Amino acid sequence: MSSRGVIIIGGGIGGLCAAIALRQAGLEVAVYERAEVYRPLGAGLSLWSNAMRAFEALGLARKVADAGASWRETVMHRWDGKVLSRLSVETLCREVGQPTVGLLRAELQQVLLRELGPGVVHLGAACTGFHADGDGVRVTFADGREVKGDCLIGADGLRSVVRQQLFPEVRPRYGGRTSWRGVVNVASEVIPEGSQFELYGPGARFGICHLGRSPEGTWRMYWFLLAPAPEGGQDAAGGHQEAVLSHVRGWMEPVESLVLATPESNILRTDIHYLEPLPRWGEGPVTLLGDSAHAMVTDMAQGACQAIEDALVLAKLLREDSDRVRALRSYEARRRPRTAHIAELSLQAGSIRYLRNPVARWGRDLLMQALPPSVALNQLRRVLGYDFLGA
Ligand SMILES: Cc1cc2nc3c(=O)[nH]c(=O)nc-3n(C[C@H](O)[C@H](O)[C@H](O)COP(=O)(O)OP(=O)(O)OC[C@H]3O[C@@H](n4cnc5c(N)ncnc54)[C@H](O)[C@@H]3O)c2cc1C
Incomplete structure (x- = not known):
């Protein structure tokens, strides 16, 4: 060169x-x-509207949005289904002028590679x-x-x-927890379209979001679990599903059924470092x-x-x-x-998301219910609305 x-x-x-x-x-x-x-990685990705604003500047916002599904609301639950809080992400997206999108990493990669064309990536x-x-x-x-x-x-x-x-x-540094991520196609939408669910249980957090429709018309769902674990821990061969279930058995539906429907090869385990x-x-x-x-x-x-x-x-x-x-x-x-x-x-x-102690969790859950959504929205507004090009 x-x-x-x-x-x-x-x-x-x-x-x-x-x-x-x-x-x-x-x-x-x-x-x-x-x-x-480039292997098609079986994991989803949330692109908040600050990232979508960057894609708009690159002329790619439409292509990226079309490759996934946008969501309007995050609903936070206790593990057994009690709603702790609702966050209207849509309000912020409207302010920023771009949606928040969930999509397959592999599809985002394809959009980017197509844009670059041949000869650039070695x-x-x-x-x-x-x-x-x-x-x-x-x-x-x-x-x-x-x-x-x-x-x-x-x-x-x-x-x-x-x-x-x-x-x-x-x-x-090790963040003290590991993640499991799964992608699965299901026949029904499982959670309301436009919603993202988060569930908080003993020492663990589970998330569910839509990644759009598959070419066959089924719903492509992304879920993740984060839970404390020793660094470098591994699941037994073919044991990802079982490892996830050991943390979320008895949690509100559709948690277990989504995990059970996910092929082992579509589950990734990754330690969280920073x-x-x-x-x-x-x-x-x-x-x-x-x-x-x-x-x-x-x-x-x-x-x-x-x-x-x-x-x-x-x-x-x-x-x-x-x-x-x-x-x-x-x-x-x-x-x-x-x-x-x-x-x-x-x-x-x-x-505060991975508390195990029942009293601490009870206090956290009460706080989540009592805090007006405007507090979380204001914090998120500063993240999403930041003028990164003008700053
Ligand atoms: C469980 C989990 C969930 C996440 N969810 C989200 C989310 O929803 N939204 C979000 O914004 N972020 C999320 N992230 C973070 C996000 O994945 C990373 O921040 C992002 O992938 C960083 O991109 P990158 O290009 O900097 O690095 P990477 O994605 O790590 O890419 C680095 C590239 O460099 C290549 N490489 C490495 N070493 C060499 C070498 N020596 N020579 C040549 N090539 C090399 C690698 O093969 C790789 O392709 C998540 C992360 C995890 C672990």
């Missing part, structure tokens, strides 16, 4: 969005992804390190390849090789984007949304300033406070 291009390591949601935004800003871009192929390219000097940056790969560019964006996720080289002392906010994201012509810079616990469902915001801000600043290194530092200065704030909100939200 020409030495004037931008090299992106990692073709996840963050890296692909960055590539689209940078190309639209007139830059030459190449993405290097470790995976040999698969089977596992980055092993880089060397930066006054002339730009040289990146090395496991197969011995080397490429050269003007600057390097490490969008290579939680275990980022680029971050490890920049800041070897930084280690992801990064303490980094004091710096880069050096010279190198920076980080997405989880490599700010992996966060999932309690605000904002990790990918923030990666998408990063992509837009990075492209805007690189377009506006021909001094690449200065543009990267401006990008970091804008994005670090925003992402640290969301990461902190995510930790706070998580601190």
